[in-house]
Amino acid sequence: MSASKSDITIVALVGSLRASSINRQIAELAATLAPDGVTIAVFEGLGDLPFYNEDIDDAVNSAVEQVPGPVAALRTAAGAADAALVVTPEYNGSIPAVIKNAIDWLSRPFGNGALKNKPLAVIGGAMGRYGGVWAHDETRKSFGIAGSRVIDTIKLSVPFQTLDGKAPADDAELAANVRDVVGKLVAEVS
Structure with missing residues (x-):
């Protein structure tokens, strides 16, 4: 996809x-810190996606009207984007179900999903002292297998206790790190 640095989504x-999750706040912070000409749009429908089921996903034709509305909306948003930023906690040492389900829907049609070859970064935070590193690593792996161009060098895992009760937007160090993440992801858009 050819996008200038002045019209990146x-x-x-x-x-x-x-x-009010901290991870949502981090995603919203990224949107406010995006440079001019860069729009970060938080997809609002992950909770509405049905569990992936190939019986309801026509893997041969995959026409938008053949999949449930929330799936079509996700695929359209991802397909229209130049890159993806995944901001996720860690649940029980792994990927939250809504992210794994989104990966499964976005990986189809196999070999030609909506995020195929698009740059993707995974960041976020969690209650554990490592800030969700295991979930972030697993999410990178799954999106890579699904066809995204995962930028492994972009990493930010925030242990929630380091925020000391502050909102992400009120933590200068976190804000600087998020700004850096966004800048690096934008630089990967060709």
């Missing part, structure tokens, strides 16, 4: 469905 997928 990044779709953000948030692995926590809670309206």
